[in-house]
């Protein structure tokens with residue numbers, strides 16, 4: 583039998599180095615003693631790894647007292663952190679009308695960002711624009727950029743690094759985005775589905791105090807998307823294609839969907855349906871509600887109004903969640919997942935969406951749910967897929983699949 587993974591001393595050293603870097607980048611206030619204990623290494627072995635990372639200017643030591651807000655007596659702890667000159671990762675996010683390019687460190691902290699809003703696009707121009715934005719940022723940055731992560735709506739093929747045929751995407755299809763950008767920049771590229779990227783961002787950089795092995799990341803924007811963390815790893819299907827929730831059927835005899843299925847969740851839970859509900863209620867109760875009268879409300883406006891107690895918006899959100907919970911319950915039941923993280927843009931720190939979802943899921947739970955479903959807001963809100971473009975590369979570095987040393 584052969585193994586794809588080496589087990590020689592060099593391999594072990596590289597894996598330990600990558601793991602040490604992950605702990606320094608993703609944990610708060612790590613000392614040499616903490617690292618040695620967490621990694622089950624002797625002080626000498628750990629010391630060699632730390633010295634090498636310091637020598638390469640990837641990490642640095644600092645006086646823990648300087649960043650501490652607490653007054654402590656005794657010796658000041660020497661802690662480890664990413665060096666201010668540590669390598670950067672480039673992240674690219676492809677949305678239907680917005681391109682974003684960022685440079686961020688291994689912690690996912692954004693150093694530079696460029697956005698480009700558009701109202702028409704083709705495959706060639708898409709790559710040209712992303713490259714121009716990247717070059718513009720890279721030219722103003724002296725730190726080394728080690729790789730590029732690309733987070734895109736699906737369907738995509740992560741093996742061939744192609745955007746396939748997203749719906750309503752200016753007719754764009756079969757874009758070899760990863761290979762072309764890699765060829766032009768000379769950097770390794772990794773393509774990831776935007777909702778999977780959101781899940782990975784949350785796993786790697788978010789909710790540190792609540793470790794979990796299985797998690798469903800729910801992304802709500804114009805549509806509903808999902809990403810999964812299963813057994814501690816991101817799940818991408820066979821080639822990174824969509825893992826769907828929006829196009830699972832919640833009504834056998836429902837209307838035909840553009841995807842070919844019938845009665846899809848996407849047909850019932852969307853911002854258009856929420857708008858319809860608000861306008862229909864306004865017709866019945868013209869003097870009620872705090873929302874100003876206008877023909878169309880954005881998701882952010884409706885969430886903001888719902889969190890302020892607006893009856894029309896609350897009612898529309900309640901309908902949205904009723905349909906969403908129907909599909910969500912099936913998925914959570916199927917995979918025995920009890921942890922849901924929701925990412926979306928909101929005008930305020932509201933938890934109205936999480937509150938409604940939690941209530942509906944747990945008060946109408948089948949007896950196959952053996953523990954309450956935990957619903958949390960994403961650490962990154964609607965930006966989780968963008969941070970995920972960094973996380974996909976960082977995850978390769980931390981797991982030893984991409985060597986930057």
Ligand SMILES: [Zn+2]
Pocket residue numbers: 828829830839840841842843846848
């Ligand atoms: Zn569908």
